[in-house]
Amino acid sequence: MRDYDFNGEPFVVIERQDSGIGNFLLGITIGVGAALLFAPRAGTDTRRLIGDRARRAGETVLDTVNEVSDRVAADAADVRDRVTDTVDSARDAVRRRQDQVLDAIDAGRAAAAEGRAELERKIAENKASRREVGSA
DSSP states (O other): OTTOOOTTOOOOOOOOOOOSHHHHHHHHHHHHHHHHHHOOSOHHHHHHHHHHHHHHHHHHHHHHHHHHHHHHHHHHHHHHHHHHHHHHHHHHHHHHHHHHHHHHHHHHHHHHHHHHHHHHHHHHHHHHHHHHHHHO
């Protein structure tokens, strides 16, 4: 971290991690090759053995792919749920703020109406008192 200066700002570190499927297939290939080199069997037995191991390796690869696929699907569902929850929370907060603003507007209108009524009452009283002073 000493090589970079972020001025105290937060930052995100992204790490990339391979799934290991390529290494897995390489290991299978090396294992099959070693088995062929050291196998004291006849050609037909060796071919049958290679076929059986290739089928098992294929099944293992498919199982691994299915597991990774299921894990990715589950992670995507979790992320989708978290995003949905966050959006719902934000919507609720906006609605609450909107309700507060509307309540404040209504309260302001009511106060303005009360103020106007009070002002009109005072004007009427003032006019009435002037009439009384003027007629007396």
